Amino acid sequence: MEMRRLALRGLVMLSKDPSMAKKMCSLSEPLMDFLSNEDIEVVKMSLSVFTNILLNKDILTSCPTAPKLAAALRPLFDSDNNQVQWLSIGLYKAVMESVVERGKKALKPHVSESLLPLFFHCYDENRRVAQTSRETLLSAVNFLKRRDLKQLLKLDDPWSFAEHVLAEDRSRAAEHLRQALPYLQSPQEPVREAAVRSIGTAGMLMRGQREELQLICEALQALNSDESPSNTNLIVQVMLDERATSLSSSSGSGQPGQQQMPCRRKQAGDQRGAAGAPGPANAGKI
Secondary structure (H helix, E strand, C coil): CHHHHHHHHHHHHHCCCHHHHHHHHHHHHHHHHHCCCCCHHHHHHHHHHHHHHHCCCCEEECCCHHHHHHHHHHHHHHCCCHHHHHHHHHHHHHHHHHECHHHHHHHHHHHHHHHHHHHHHCCCCCHHHHHHHHHHHHHHHHHCCCHHHHHHHHCCCHHHHHHHHHHCCHHHHHHHHHHHHHHHHCCCHHHHHHHHHHHHHHHHHCCCCCCHHHHHHHHHHHHHCCCCCCHHHHHHHHHHHHHHHHHHHHCCCCCCCCCCCCCCCCCCCCCCCCCCCCCCCCCEEC
16 A cells, blocks of 8 residues: 555656656556545545646547546545545546547536536535636536536526526436435535525426436435425425325325335424546647
């Protein structure tokens, strides 16, 4: 473990030299493997090496590397370590801005899926994480060529932005609700509040979909876990609880032998515990 750290420290220093950074492009695969390492120092240094490499404008992100690197970075947005958060979010921006033209199509679905998580992190209490998230979110809508979303961000109208993302494709409402659920466990109240409001919107958009009752129950159970629920939380619970009751009533007792999932919202006063274009010919690629 110590040898790995020493090797990475050396790579961090060497990667600051543009000529050495080009020679390190072949190390992208092992460096990506390190991003899931349990040693947080290994993860931070691997992110730093990637960041230093992509600071070199002559180095582009190749077609196969871009989506794999984007997928490896996404879980790190939610790290408990602030440095890992802003490094990974900033590197995600660098990947979007450095990918070769023919690699953009494969990267596009990853970028689309990152919009809501990046939006939540704009509310992070750590200023550097929040600022990096806003910059990366703007880069993401530019990458997707979404002038409508870009305009909403420039108007500093975050909730109109989120509602637009959620409402533009009702078929993805269940996916969006699932994305928001983990953020209800955030220790930061502004992040939880953003997730609550998104769940409320997604819940309304999910009407009539096959997984609706199951996901509403999951959302209610997650909302119940907040020991100090906000007014928004309680309002969303009432709305989802009423919808769950309606769905349960209309379906009767369900299929024979089918167990109905309990849905119970927290009542007021409950005291319960927490449950880019091709570069020059000599450009490097990672």
